[in-house]
Amino acid sequence: MKDNFDKCLALMLAHEGGFVNHPQDPGGMTNLGVTKRVWEEWTGHEVDEKQMRALTPELVAPLYKRKYWDAVRADDGLVDGVDYCVFDVAVNSGPGRAIKFLQSCVGVTADGGFGPATLAAVNKAQEDPKRLIELYSAKRLEFLQSLKTFETFGKGWSRRVAEVKDKALAMVDGV
DSSP, X not given: OOOOHHHHHHHHHHHHOSOBOOTTOTTOSEETTEEHHHHHHHHTSOXXXXXXXXXXXXXXXXXXXXXXXXXXXXXXXXXXTHHHHHHHHHHHHOHHHHHHHXXXXXXXXXXXXXXXXXXXXXXXXXXXXHHHHHHHHHHHHHHHHTSTTHHHHHHHHHHHHHHHHHHHHHHHTTO
């Protein structure tokens, strides 16, 4: 078992930024990458704008760990760098889609489940983690470019994909 979560969380939060409520963002009211809907599900009660604005990295870390990091088996299935790429996609596009992208990159059925066949294929692909990061990043960008909101958010999304890829590749080298 390994734990790269704190480092990956800090990198991901740097991209997510603070409070936003962009009218064209289907996520609506968001802070630190956590939408109002997700925070309400996590806390079990409705929240208002004041509560959303009050979120801190310490408050949202357990949510990110359980709902995204653990969901993509980052500690027990992914090497440094690959874990960051997959986690960032899980946060941005959902754990199921993050796993499907990974499955597509390693040549197994893209069903969103991270079972033994996926783990075996991922482990083989991680023999060359840089190649897997490159493939995964290309798959992510291709998906984002297909979204109807790409015209509005595409420049930032493209920058994020490139920056995540660069950081992930550096992680492979131990940086």
